[in-house]
Amino acid sequence: MKKYRAGKIKREHSVIEQLWPVLEHIAECDLVTSIIPGPISPLGTHGFEVTFQRFTETGLRLLAKNGAAVQEVYLVAPDKQSTLEWLAAEGIVAWKPPRKATPQRRPVPEPLRTVVLPSDMACSVCGRAMRAGTRAAQLGRKRYTYAHVRCAQK
Ligand SMILES: [Zn+2]
Numbered sequence: 001m002k003k004y005r006a007g008k009i010k011r012e013h014s015v016i017e018q019l020w021p022v023l024e025h026i027a028e029c030d031l032v033t034s035i036i037p038g039p040i041s042p043l044g045t046h047g048f049e050v051t052f053q054r055f056t057e058t059g060l061r062l063l064a065k066n067g068a069a070v071q072e073v074y075l076v077a078p079d080k081q082s083t084l085e086w087l088a089a090e091g092i093v094a095w096k097p098p099r100k101a102t103p104q105r106r107p108v109p110e111p112l113r114t115v116v117l118p119s120d121m122a123c124s125v126c127g128r129a130m131r132a133g134t135r136a137a138q139l140g141r142k143r144y145t146y147a148h149v150r151c152a153q154k
């Protein structure tokens with residue numbers, strides 16, 4: 001088979017129906033240096049779509065499907081991310097930028113733990129005495145301190 005180019009599009013393989021105009025559209029993009037359609041495989045699904053598969057060493061790999069067949073398309077594009085954004089902005093591939101990490105929720109305050117004091121001790125908040133046998137708030141995670149329940153809730 002004689003290889004030839006229609007613009008940037010390499011025609012080593014024929015192209016599935018509906019894909020050619022998309023490739024011509026992509027060929028308009030300055031970010032893309034060449035477009036290499038891969039071999040065609042038979043398929044049993046319906047509908048035409050072009051999806052972004054992954055980045056390659058030299059650019060991007062797309063997958064085109066029509067009702068009858070599926071075909072990989074390799075784009076040679078030095079600026080891969082901008083090319084993908086261009087393809088998405090042009091509506092050629094369905095792709096959304098990954099969501100930014102959602103800000104972390106505020107830590108939920110731990111439920112107040114109360115204990116019965118085994119001995120008299122000073123409240124860690126107000127410093128006043130707490131009597132043995134009364135309920136007090138237990139604060140902290142490893143080294144506990146104790147406080148009046150009312151003081152701990154402030
Ligand atoms: Zn207190």
